[in-house]
């Protein structure tokens with residue numbers, strides 16, 4: 001069988017980009033860091049997973065809808081990095097844009113990052129996880145769904161206020177669906193308040 005040798009060349013946009021080994025059978029996380037001189041040990045994390053496999057990772061037939069779940073989240077990460085680079089601003093806190101592996105198989109990549117940050121004494125001020133953000137039901141307005149369980153209500157309120165100012169045409173809704181809460185990307189035990197996005 002031929003070895004796949006496709007490499008995607010992505011601009012770094014001023015971030016320090018590293019790969020982080022995870023577990024056997026999984027690829028590495030890709031971690032882009034923009035440190036802050038003001039608070040070098042405190043970070044805002046923006047996460048999404050870049051692989052897409054079913055729960056049974058040996059299956060060749062199980063559905064793994066990668067374009068939306070979660071190519072859409074990774075596309076947002078790249079656009080975010082590009083926009084931040086173009087602003088050329090200093091931030092009060094560091095920013096980590098973390099592209100994870102192994103989300104469907106048990107939060108493999110995010111668990112590695114969370115454990116490592118905790119061991120290194122790094123603080124997470126807020127975590128923003130974007131998953132399946134490309135789906136748009138025909139006839140609906142632009143919508144975003146905020147999970148309400150196991151997340152920070154303060155961050156949800158902040159998101160809602162900011163969205164009103166910048167995208168007043170967007171409906172900000174909430175979802176209590178447990179499928180979209182707790183499970184995505186960051187083990188709750190390892191990191192402080194998080195903000196999650198979920199599809200409606």
Ligand SMILES: [Zn+2]
Nearest residue numbers: 069070103131
């Ligand atoms: Zn996902």
